[in-house]
Amino acid sequence: MIPSARKGISEQTHRQALETARRVARLLTVPQGGSARLVARVSLEDERIVGLEPAELESSGDGPVLHASEQAVSMVVGTLLPFTRGLGERTVVLSLEGEHRPGEARPRWRVVEARTAEPPPLPKQVADIHQEYRALHESILVEFQEQSREYAILAAGISLEQFAYAIVGGLLIRRALALIELAAPTITSVLAQGGKGAVRWFRNLLVRTSPEDRALLQQLWMKAESQGLKSLTEVEKQQLRGLMGRLESLLSTPLDRRTKQRLWEWSRTEYFELHNPQLARLLGTEGMRSYQVHHICPMEYAHLFPKLDINGRANLAGLHGNVHESINIVWSSLREHSSRLRPQDVKRVVDIVNRHYGRWFDKLYDVRDASTLATAERAALSEVAQLKVLLSR
Amino acid sequence: MPTGSMLPGLDRLMTVCRRHSLSMKLPPPLASAPTEGAILLGEPVDPQLAAVYQHLGAAEFGTLALYGPSTEEGGLIPKNQWLRKRGQVQYCSTLVFGWEPGFAFYYGTVPKLARSQGLQPVVFISAMEALFAVPIASSVDRFFHLYSHYLERRVADDSVGGGLSYVTFPWDMVDLVVQDEPLIEQVRATRFDFLTDNDKDALEWLEELRASQS
Structure with missing residues (x-):
């Protein structure tokens, strides 16, 4: 798990932890005089609990089934909450054991193990950008939770360069390029190559968008970064695809004079400073x-080579x-x-x-x-x- | 080196550079500085440009540099001779007095478009790819005024990151250029069309200026 610098735990996270714990607790049954074991897998994205995979209960004993007490719910909440202070998508594995002792009304449950499952390896395309992306993602979350919940205000503090990192890094790490593939096949294929090259290529495309489109894209993406891609409604996903489609068509349009002037200036700075x-x-x-x-x-001929980073x-x-x-x-x-x-x-x-x-x-x-x-x-x-x-x- | 009220645009440019700690070089005037009415490369030098050279040599204001009025290498005369060697109208019709170091962007006065009192308009010459020139100011001092606003807008814009800016010169200064009435009058009279070489960017700029409300 990547630790987070965020302070406190939000009300929403508390509520999610409680709901998840209740669902887990409903599965915690022990035969009278017997014992049981349950392994639950909880999915998280940033500080949000996004799912609970179906778990199988192994039990021994043949007495009537006894349910867990409210205490077990508190125990699961207390175990889960520290895991919500992380970044990105991950799975937390909870192993619980229960036992019913003769003479007691309810079985006793305890957590025998709580760990983050080994994450899948990062896509190789993000090898040289994931650190920048993670830092940016975290700063957006901190800003979102502690300062402003308005996406336009969030976006105002983000430079074009960071914005390109957010979109390219976000789409690759979440393996979500399929979201834009139909609307923007060329953009998808360049971004799929990953790395800083893809980020800069995308930034140099973003500079050509209209201020209105840029503002809309920033708002949509700030929501995706702070609330997760799944939080985008169907209408918002459609807006995102529409935007990407318009960006795609820019690739085969001759560069306008403002874009050329900007790119000339930037090329000089980057050539002598970076290249x-x-x-x-x-x-x-x-x-x-x-x-x-x-x-x-x-x-003058950039539009004939849409995949070329001019x-x-x-x-x-x-x-x-x-x-x-x-x-x-x-x-x-x-x-x-x-x-x-x-x-x-x-x-x-x-x-x-x-x-x-x-x-x-x-x-x-x-x-x-x-x-x-x-x-x-x-x-x-x-x-x-x-x-x-x-x-x- | 304030110039009193003679060149308010130049004074403003210096103030902006100081206020925002932009690099500025104010070397003293050269002994070879042209005086008002002097002829340079066969044409009368613009009176405001002559006044600037009476105060300063090869001065620099942020991203703008002036050629010092000398015959030494890199000076005003040899640079213009070098630029004119191919006979291109954009250089042969202008006296290039300024440039942006590191780029093929030049600023020149146009002697044959001098108005009353001999004031010459200033054009922006782009030679990074296709060569064209477009009008940007009705006088040298008006150009300095425009450039001072450009530098201010650049400083205020941190939206790109990495020290880069969205603001471009002259394209993002159209709101101020259209207020330059003597210039717009000449633009409407198609006096600058011969410098465009039919370049799409140049023609669009002229259209934008012509479309402005008088």
């Missing part, structure tokens, strides 16, 4: 001013502004054909650019290379010109 801090150190603050981050598949490491190259300017001349030479380019055409141009300019990717550029750069530009333009002839046919 290639070595180059940042090598360049120093002054040197970095002349270096830009090039999108290997340009933003701002992912694999699509970024740090290079000198002069090199970037030259590459843009090559891409701009295709301007008149841009709306007709198919994914395979874009890939060909990417290949041409990478072949002629790759030597300057992620490396220091020597301004004395200007003539080599000019030669590379001429060669790349000439290859692209051949492609243009094919496209014009």
Whole structure:
């Protein structure tokens, strides 16, 4: 069990523990003068008790059946409550033994073991994100219980980055991708790969949503995080699928100018801070001013590659502004054909650019290379010109 | 280095940088600073830009940097010559005086669109992928005023996390740009259309400005 920092136990949890204990107690019967044993399995999600699996009673003796006293209910409640201070989905196993002694009105019951069942292994897709997700999940629960029960207020304190962690981590850990699979097959398949890459890909998609959709998604997901996915009503699940469907359709829509501007800015920060801090150190603050981050598949064609994280490491190259300017001349030479380019055409141009300019990717550029750069530009333009002839046919 | 009331937009920009502890560099003016009426690269320099250069050299305000008015490497003259080498209209029709380090985003005055008193509008030149330029301010000081508000909005926005912001320049500043009447007048008269290169983003921006209430 993952311990929780939450304070106290809520009224709702107390009520659930009492109801569960009463159901368990109804199963606690002992033949007069005999003994019995019951193993009960209780399912929990965060602080909530969500179910009691059917349990079998083993008993010996053939006298008339005697029921447990109210004391047994208190005993089960007292045993269960400490287990509610945990996070995530889990099962608590309670082993109880009862015995009826001659001359006594009721059998005596005791708890011989109470433990959390070995949890199923975490999906491998969450290996590098589950810690961030758990911390975030816990902070949402604490906030929910101690500060605000309004989902909009909860969501206001969560950044876009954290929000992406919450949704991707939440769907993977709960193995709940099926919820959105039909509405958003591409999103489902990318998220299924998991890891920080999926989180960032999803964040870069979330940035394109309308403020209204983002607010609705945040509210729905805050409810799922604080109350469990099962708490979503059918209408809310439908809203979630509708939202995911709209996100899915954005994947094949050209990026708008605000999104491009944001992604350009973010790509630079993330490239130099996360992906290639070595180059940042090598360049120093002054040197970095002349270096830009090039999108290997340009933003203009991002919608032709819906699964590509346009701002992912694999699509970024740090290079000198002069090199970037030259590459843009090559891409701009295709301007008149841009709306007709198919994914395979874009890939060909990417290949041409990478072949002629790759030597300057992620490396220091020597301004004395200007003539080599000019030669590379001429060669790349000439290859692209051949492609243009094919496209014009 | 306050400029009195001559350049209130620049004064506001400096105040915003100080108030929010944004990086700022205020080097002294260069001996080569152009005076009002001077000709730079064949065109008259904007009078407000000349006034700025009488106060400051290669100054910086948060994410905005000015080219120092010199012929040294990285100075105003060689940078504009370098940008104009391919004959692209966005550079040949403007004097690029500012940029965002680390990006191919530039700010330039447009001499041929000077209005009365010689004030030149300012355009934003985007060259991260497709090259285009769009109008953002009716004067250099109005541009500084706009940029000061942009920096304030960035500081106020912590919704993304990781030090990133939703607020973009100039796209998220349209509410202020449309209040710049002399600029909107020129936009409605299609004076900036020749700088768009028919780029979708640029055309949409012009449409947005034209659709504003007069």
